[in-house]
Structures are given as structure tokens and as C-alpha cells.
Amino acid sequence: MDCILIDIHTHHAINTEERDILTLSSYSIYDTIDESSYFxxxxxxxxxxxxxxxxxxxxxxxxxxxxxxxxxxxxxxxxxxxxxxxxxxxxxxxxxxxxxxxxxxxxxxxxxxxxxxxxxxxxxxxPWIIHAFKPKGSIMKSLENMNIYFSLGVREILWASKMDTLQLVPLDRLFLETDNSENDILSVYELYSAKSGIAVNSLKKIIFENFYKIFTVK
Ligand SMILES: [Zn+2]
Known part of the structure; x- marks a missing residue:
């Protein structure tokens, strides 16, 4: 069975048609909250x-x-x-x-x-998940050995591949996100895959496992 895609951080409403995507929607206290899916x-x-x-x-x-x-x-x-x-x-x-x-x-x-x-x-x-994370050598050094995960969206993947720092984020600490962009999460996986050389299916498995390391949901 394929692992599902995981969008660890979005501010957009969930598309209920997309049953093969697990989405964690982030709400502010000022928002109307849809409590029917993970948030x-x-x-x-x-x-x-x-x-x-x-x-x-x-x-x-x-x-x-x-x-x-x-x-x-x-x-x-x-x-x-x-x-x-x-x-x-x-x-x-x-x-x-x-x-x-x-x-x-x-x-x-x-x-x-x-x-x-x-x-x-x-x-x-x-566990902490730092969203919109831009990997830099100096920051990674102070964060290693802590219970911290890193989430990247399109902007951060493009930035890190330009700076040649994408590989600084350990795969067992990686998440991907759409945040408030218009991208769909599959295109974020595809971009990370293109820049890292890791196949989308392997990426799905890696991120799926990371999710279940820190969340105890069904
Ligand atoms: Zn956000």
C-alpha cells in the first residue's frame, strides 16, 4: 500500500475530496475552526x-x-x-x-x-516542528540532538537548493507543507524529489513514518 501524502502545515480549508492526503490545518484563535479534521x-x-x-x-x-x-x-x-x-x-x-x-x-x-x-x-x-524552515549550517548545529523536526515548503526548498543546504535537514526529521501558498502538497513533494533525487514514493514513506513518530492518531 502507498503511504499517503502529509501536509504538516496549511492555513487553507481541507478539500474533503482528497482522501489520500492527511492535512494538519493551523488555526488562530481568531478563526472559525473546522473541527472535523486534524488541526x-x-x-x-x-x-x-x-x-x-x-x-x-x-x-x-x-x-x-x-x-x-x-x-x-x-x-x-x-x-x-x-x-x-x-x-x-x-x-x-x-x-x-x-x-x-x-x-x-x-x-x-x-x-x-x-x-x-x-x-x-x-x-x-x-516534539517541535519548525515550519518554513530555511536550513543553514549555523542553525542546524545548534538544533541537532534536540527533539526538533523541520518543515519546508516551495520557497524554502528553492532557497535551500540554491544555497546547497537542502541535505542539511536529516530525512528522519523532515516534513513538507503548503502553508498559505496556492501550491498543492503533491507539487511540494515533487519539487523536493526533483531537488534531492529522492523518489516521491520514498519521500512519502519517510514523511509518513516521521508523522507517526510524533503523533498518536489513527
Ligand atoms: Zn503558517
Whole structure:
């Protein structure tokens, strides 16, 4: 049997016709949530300010017990688009503790904040998936040996193949995603396959196994 395709991170609604694709939709507390398929829940670092913190925590805490909510995210730290580092760190810390308490993996958005990100790793032992990940030697070195997975979309695959860093992401830590792009997930697999030389079918098996290493869903 073929392994199904997995889109580990999208903001688009699920196409229910596509039964051979497992999709993890990421919702913000501001979205209307379709709870009929797998989703993650969080608040994007771009949306954080001093006014949202406790209310966001309350809303997330209230909805993560839905049976199809299998991860917390996307959450994280973005020091380029949001200058309020204090509010971001406060919320991030609280959400990591929540993930730990509920044994849920975390889907992360990180921009120019790796030094702070790693300081938080000790707060939480559940797997992290860094989305829209651009592999660089310096970053990979500080992340190796941690329970961290890396998800790439079209933009990151093209960037990494240009920089010759695609192979830095270990295959047993790899995911692929569509995020908010118009690409379908098969075309992301095909692009990764073309750039890496790994056949799409092997890629499907690798990512399928990675998924079931960190998620305990049927
Ligand atoms: Zn996203």
C-alpha cells in the first residue's frame, strides 16, 4: 500500500475530496475552526500584543481538548515583524508549558529569534516542528540532538537548493507543507524529489513514518 501524502502545515480549508492526503490545518484563535479534521491551534507571533496574551491563553486552553486538535501552533517568536519581544516571550513560554502538560507537539514560526528559542526548549519535552524552515549550517548545529523536526515548503526548498543546504535537514526529521501558498502538497513533494533525487514514493514513506513518530492518531 502507498503511504499517503502529509501536509504538516496549511492555513487553507481541507478539500474533503482528497482522501489520500492527511492535512494538519493551523488555526488562530481568531478563526472559525473546522473541527472535523486534524488541526493545530495557536496564536501567530504577528498577532501578539500586550492586550491579547491572557485572553489568547484562555481561548487556546479551552479548545485544545477537541479530539482532532493534535498540536499547538502556529506559535513562536518573530523579531522582525513584531517588535514586542516581551509579550511574545510571555505567551510562548505559557504555550510551551501548556503543550507539555497536554503532551502535544508544537508547530513553530521562528524569525531571527533562534538564540531565544533554544532557551525555552528545557520548558517543554514534546516534539517541535519548525515550519518554513530555511536550513543553514549555523542553525542546524545548534538544533541537532534536540527533539526538533523541520518543515519546508516551495520557497524554502528553492532557497535551500540554491544555497546547497537542502541535505542539511536529516530525512528522519523532515516534513513538507503548503502553508498559505496556492501550491498543492503533491507539487511540494515533487519539487523536493526533483531537488534531492529522492523518489516521491520514498519521500512519502519517510514523511509518513516521521508523522507517526510524533503523533498518536489513527
Ligand atoms: Zn503558517
Amino acid at each position: 493545530s491551534l495557536g496564536i501567530h507571533p504577528w498577532d501578539i500584543d500586550n492586550h491579547v496574551t491572557d485572553c489568547a491563553l484562555f481561548l487556546i486552553q479551552n479548545r485544545i481538548h477537541s479530539p482532532n486538535c493534535i498540536a499547538i501552533g502556529e506559535i513562536g517568536l518573530d523579531y522582525v515583524k513584531n517588535k514586542n519581544r516581551e509579550a511574545q516571550m510571555y505567551l510562548f513560554k505559557s504555550l510551551l508549558e501548556m503543550a507539555n502538560k497536554n503532551e502535544m507537539p508544537v508547530l513553530l514560526h521562528v524569525v531571527k529569534a533562534y538564540h531565544d528559542l533554544l532557551r525555552f526548549k528545557s520548558l517543554n519535552s514534546t
